[in-house]
Amino acid sequence: MTTLPPPGRKKLGLVIDLDTCVGCHACATNCKEWNTGGHSAPLPDHDPYGADPNGVWFNRIHTFEAGEGTSSRTVHFPRSCLHCETPACVTVCPTGASYKREEDGIVLVNEDACIGCKLCSWACPYGAREYDTDAGVMKKCTLCIDRIYNENLPEAERVPACVATCPASARHFGDLGDPDSDISKLVAARDGRELMPELNYKPVNRYLPPRPPKKETGSTGAGARLDPVTAQSAEGGGRFLRWVDRVLSR
């Protein structure tokens, strides 16, 4: 059913740290790798090594510049489904293929019921849904539903593929409905942001803004100023080395 379930206590989601993300695209790559064999498999991958590569990805990494002049920052920005609490992509679906799970809040597509009308992709402001032209159905991030509950995986690996692979630990997975969970505390400590709050889809995922840049030196024991070494070494080298320097500089 595309009417929304009553709000659940459990809100599984991601927290993405824009301070530490290095923009390596590993999350997107591992996401594609896992999901092309997972719940929504296969993900189309047309002309992958040619001039016009195209296909479905659940994760896309943008790079933005925020601020102006010397104080501007480069911010790498991974974008995926935010598993909204009131997702319009679910309610606009005419067939019931799009749904939100009551038990954990994950938004999924039942590919057997999808007619491929693409209206859900219009209703999503985050660009989370991509159409599979081969299968004629819409696909989206499943929050790796086939990993997080997968008892065949070691417990430490029961996190979404993007979280498991992030080399900078910029991605965190957990229950954002529980104020005492580690990621809820992280959001509280770092002023985690909701994207496009104006549209009121109540996304579950949060983005941690970059920390303010350090303008003062830390107390590392080093002097605040370093003396130039060039003149010193030339003098210290004596007449012979100056002669060698002159000969070699010719």
Place this chain on the structure above:
Amino acid sequence: MHPAYSVIFFTTASGAGYGLLALMAIFGILDGVPADPWFGAIGLGLGTALVTGGLLSSTFHLGHPERAWRAYTQWKSSWLSREGVLATATYVPLALTAWGWIVEGSLDGAFGFFAAFLAILCILTVHATGMIYATLRTIHAWHNRMTVPGYLCFAWLTGGMWFQVLCQIFGYQSVWTATICMAPTVAVWLVKRKYWGSIERTPGPVTRESATGLEGMGPVRLLDPPTTTENFVQREMGYHIARKHALSLRRIAWFTYFLIPFALIVSTTELDPWIAIPGAVLAAISVSVSAVIERWLFFAEAKHAVMLYYGAEAA
């Protein structure tokens, strides 16, 4: 938004069809036109053909047309589903009205009731079509009070002009039929003026800063897009039309939905059928062209919030 031809054809053809069917029903009930079986057969037949052709073409852009029946199930939440239910339900009073008009030669009693029901369902179906677009908060231009009136007025305008053509051919034209097909030229003009004025004046609620959660860090701009080639989201949502082309298309639309049909109807309706019929046909063709231009612009000018992630200045 990418203007898909199947959706443009669907909404303009079915709009004209529902407009024509509603006017046939209303004029039939009120004895504005006689219950002539041939007139009924051609009028209701043309309306049915436009509606059915439009509905069939709307399935062409589906990935799985064979599952289209599933779209009847989610009427509780989805305007697209409601549109499907209403469009299908319309065939019931349509068949009963056609029976009364064509076979019984009368719209009295129960048949009048069916015709009234037909008119109401036609209006509700077009309303549902408009609501599909008007409820999308992601597209600021469409999330607009003038979107649904735009759909309704264009259905009235295009259906009304074809209704007038049939009335002229059968000799049933009157000051009422002429008035009812000219009124929407003014209505469309006012509605589209308001629509275009409002999309010019009011910026969308979302900014690149709020889209990225980077408010307070200064202006945000795209440095690197995620892909080297256009992906699905960019192809579907990233259609862009140059402003000067949009403005000239708006002017062409104004000529074809207002000036040309208004002038033709005013100047030819009272004349000899040899002039009045071609005049009405030209007016009907003109408004049909205007509906396609307007619908194409409705898509091409609409900016989707997701494009803020791809460097759009505003959405």
